[in-house]
Amino acid sequence: xxLSLLQGVLKTVRAGIxxxxxxQRIVFWNQWVEQHSQLPADGMQGKPFSxxxxxxxxxxxxxxxRAALENNFxxxxxxxxxxxxxxxxxxxxxxANSVRMQQAVHVMPLEVANLPRHCVVQITDxxxxxxxxxxxxxxxxxxxxxxxxxxxxxxxNRRRFDLHLDDEFRRAKRNGTPLSLIMIDVxxxxxxxxxxxxxxxxxxxxxxxxxxxxxxNRSCDLVARYGGEEFTVVLPETNEDGxxxxxxxMRAEVExxxxxxxxxxxxxxxxxxxxxxxxxxxxLSKTGSLIHAADRALYQAKRSGRNCVVMYxxxxxxxE
Amino acid sequence: xxxxxxxxxxxLVEIFNLGVGRAAAAMSRIVDEEVTMSVxxxxxxxxxxxxxxxGSREGRRISAVAQHFEGAFxxxxxxxxxxxxxxxxxxLMVGQSFSLEELSEMEQEAMSEIGNIILNSCMGSxxxxxxxxxxxxxxxxxxxxxxxxxxxxxxEWDGVVLTLKIxxxxxxxxxxxxxxxxxxxxxxxxxxxxxxxxxxxLMG
Numbered sequence: 001x002x003l004s005l006l007q008g009v010l011k012t013v014r015a016g017i018x019x020x021x022x023x024q025r026i027v028f029w030n031q032w033v034e035q036h037s038q039l040p041a042d043g044m045q046g047k048p049f050s051x052x053x054x055x056x057x058x059x060x061x062x063x064x065x066r067a068a069l070e071n072n073f074x075x076x077x078x079x080x081x082x083x084x085x086x087x088x089x090x091x092x093x094x095x096a097n098s099v100r101m102q103q104a105v106h107v108m109p110l111e112v113a114n115l116p117r118h119c120v121v122q123i124t125d126x127x128x129x130x131x132x133x134x135x136x137x138x139x140x141x142x143x144x145x146x147x148x149x150x151x152x153x154x155x156x157n158r159r160r161f162d163l164h165l166d167d168e169f170r171r172a173k174r175n176g177t178p179l180s181l182i183m184i185d186v187x188x189x190x191x192x193x194x195x196x197x198x199x200x201x202x203x204x205x206x207x208x209x210x211x212x213x214x215x216x217n218r219s220c221d222l223v224a225r226y227g228g229e230e231f232t233v234v235l236p237e238t239n240e241d242g243x244x245x246x247x248x249x250m251r252a253e254v255e256x257x258x259x260x261x262x263x264x265x266x267x268x269x270x271x272x273x274x275x276x277x278x279x280x281x282x283x284l285s286k287t288g289s290l291i292h293a294a295d296r297a298l299y300q301a302k303r304s305g306r307n308c309v310v311m312y313x314x315x316x317x318x319x320e
Numbered sequence: 321x322x323x324x325x326x327x328x329x330x331x332l333v334e335i336f337n338l339g340v341g342r343a344a345a346a347m348s349r350i351v352d353e354e355v356t357m358s359v360x361x362x363x364x365x366x367x368x369x370x371x372x373x374x375g376s377r378e379g380r381r382i383s384a385v386a387q388h389f390e391g392a393f394x395x396x397x398x399x400x401x402x403x404x405x406x407x408x409x410x411x412l413m414v415g416q417s418f419s420l421e422e423l424s425e426m427e428q429e430a431m432s433e434i435g436n437i438i439l440n441s442c443m444g445s446x447x448x449x450x451x452x453x454x455x456x457x458x459x460x461x462x463x464x465x466x467x468x469x470x471x472x473x474x475x476e477w478d479g480v481v482l483t484l485k486i487x488x489x490x491x492x493x494x495x496x497x498x499x500x501x502x503x504x505x506x507x508x509x510x511x512x513x514x515x516x517x518x519x520x521x522l523m524g
Contacts, residue, residue, distance in 0.1 A: 080430035
């Protein structure tokens with residue numbers, strides 16, 4: 001009576017149960033495993049684990065089974081670090097497409113009267129939790145993109161820059177005033193990271209952001225982190241000369257930080273290259289052309305030996 | 321506080337270094353990237369001292385993975401990292417950034433697995449050296465101050481805590497954490513006997 005009750009429970013339970021003996025042979029698996037592996041339990045009885053799951057040999061689950069049988073240790077295999085170790089499928093459609101069910105696996109030693117130790121492998125379907133967290137992650141990313149401050153440096157982020165540039169561009173168009181843009185890139189920053197590590201790389205960016213900000217004192221000027229090691233500055237009502245002066249002051253300010261950089265190709269401290277562009281926006285002009293021009297000037301600054309400022313009009317003159 | 325002889329101390333450091341070395345190899349296989357771990361020092365402290373080291377007074381939050389071991393001797397084992405460090409470890413292991421300042425449910429499970437690997441390897445190495453068997457439970461994830469986790473405010477307890485400082489390296493990030501074993505007097509006595517047996521075997 002009691003045995004049939006237990007068998008009923010194993011049959012009904014919404015989790016996979018596999019029992020393995022001391023010789024790593026399958027003793028039993030429940031109906032849930034049958035249903036999701038599409039392999040009948042009867043045919044598996046007595047077969048070695050390595051024969052039934054050849055692609056799992058010496059993998060994390062196999063190691064955990066050995067730890068349970070030999071050392072009496074229980075193990076947890078999270079979905080996050082192991083994805084889907086067993087060839088189990090939510091439904092026949094997924095099986096046909098080889099899309100495995102997301103699994104959390106527990107491996108536990110099991111004492112059996114008069115026999116060497118066995119182990120129980122319990123498999124849970126965590127697809128729902130995975131989907132829930134993906135939604136949460138997406139939401140968090142979306143929220144992050146809606147904030148306006150760069151998390152690392154505390155200055156404006158890319159989104160704030162885009163909004164600010166749009167506003168100032170419209171204003172300049174209306175008033176017929178010049179608008180300048182500076183694009184800034186840290187020289188040999190990848191080598192800096194490789195040499196000093198990412199934590200120092202982050203600190204370096206924070207210091208540079210501070211140095212760049214210190215040069216500006218009008219409330220309509222904005223320095224933003226454009227991405228990675230790139231910064232950008234929006235200077236409304238500023239002509240070429242004014243923008244060049246500010247760019248040069250920023251270059252000097254970063255140099256004055258005197259941050260050691262043994263792998264820089266230009267100096268033994270951290271430097272930046274700067275590209276400047278200025279427009280008096282006309283009726284049909286777009287912000288994209290201003291950014292593109294500053295980018296071209298920055299590219300030219302890189303080619304001219306770095307740690308310098310280049311104005312876009314000079315790039316254009318040379319090309320002509 | 322309780323002290324081991326220099327020889328016993330060195331043997332234990334060696335045993336645990338072997339253990340975390342194996343754990344690091346297992347973790348490297350998971351992330352397909354080099355993970356290294358070492359135990360630079362071990363010490364015996366009271367629960368209150370350990371909690372103080374973990375910044376309990378300042379209310380510093382710790383995330384921990386706990387497991388119970390019994391057999392050759394009985395102990396509660398903990399892997400502990402400051403909460404922000406555990407975020408760093410899990411996210412480095414998983415290779416995904418997540419802006420939440422707490423471990424999500426799935427991340428907690430991943431942290432439990434990491435703790436499970438490290439604690440099983442440490443105890444496995446010890447059991448192996450002692451030639452004894454220890455039964456290990458499944459891991460449990462805990463978060464709170466060191467006091468909350470080690471339960472110092474709870475019942476009277478006369479034991480000591482064996483703490484291992486763990487130096488964890490992944491993707492050029494260096495992270496320090498702690499493994500702690502709560503040992504009551506009989507467990508401490510057993511532990512000492514096993515180390516002596518191990519040393520006697522080594523000396524032939």
